[in-house]
Amino acid sequence: MPRLNADTRAEIRAAALELFAQRGFVRTSLREIAEQLGITKAALYYHFSSKGELISELVAPLVEDLETFQKRAAEYSAGDDPRPLLETYFDLCHRHRMLFLGLVQDAGVAAELEALTTIIHKRTEVDAVLVGSTEPADLVRATVALGGLQDCVVIFPDEPAEVIKEAAVGAALRALILDR
């Protein structure tokens, strides 16, 4: 029988986004999404031709926002104040944080052995030590510093480590330290 609510497609998007953020894209099956809505897997296929298409539709607004942001960034010249750009980028990430959460959930797939949980837990403890505080506003500095270092090894895996290390540690230091 037809369901009462008209916009099943939008309902599917919403339910999927929530489950993806909680469990990641990989470990969320179409069956789970369908069950959450009280419809069947096959019914879902009526609305979306594949899991990829569903994901694609969820990611599209992020890509669009990024394109807009990129155009704005292209007008930036050395010497301009970068703060507004950084603020916009933060807002963008925050607006799409459900998707980013889904991505990191996926990254933790291997960690059914709890290794990743352990790793994250240890990082958090180190974060607190580095800033001597557990206030979010302080922890953020350590997150940017250590997270930034960590990002560099995956973004520049083939560059000579010494070059990256010097620049990265310098940037991390500045991010970490408030007073000067």
Add this chain to the structure above:
Amino acid sequence: MPRLNADTRAEIRAAALELFAQRGFVRTSLREIAEQLGITKAALYYHFSSKGELISELVAPLVEDLETFQKRAAEYSAGDDPRPLLETYFDLCHRHRMLFLGLVQDAGVAAELEALTTIIHKRTEVDAVLVGSTEPADLVRATVALGGLQDCVVIFPDEPAEVIKEAAVGAALRALILDR
């Protein structure tokens, strides 16, 4: 028939680590790892009782290094120079960069639609604009700044956005700007 090389177990570890770094943990099947070595999936099971055990063995050295690092970090007091700690953390990440690469590959599972590739590409362009250079040593500053911002929305998804934003943008600004 037995293979000529004695240390099959180590060979499996090496092949697995390489494939995991290239394609992620999720999308690398035991069959692929076995084929790369010219053995069968079943033979692999003689050496490792499960995929989890194989991954676990690869991740163990990272966890060990993190534990050592954490102990050292615990001796750090506010006011000490954080640089040595940051350098050690970078070295640690760099030493285990194959594993980190595997984790981000997993995160890109959803992106068979190439959305993630698009996203990363756009980020790289913005990075270059922000520092007005394509030199790795400069790009690193943008990576730490924008990567740090991005990390914050997944690390603190439930904190009030304004609190996180102010601290994060501040840290990103300091990471980005060299001269002061």
Add this chain to the structure above:
DNA sequence: GTCTATAACGCGATAGAC
């Protein structure tokens, strides 16, 4: 527009021969 039923596939994992 939604359902039931099922096909087709790849995965991790196991059994047993050699």
Add this chain to the structure above:
DNA sequence: GTCTATCGCGTTATAGAC
């Protein structure tokens, strides 16, 4: 120590009834 063969499962995806 490695093989062939196969199981059981969850998955994406399709066909056809209502």
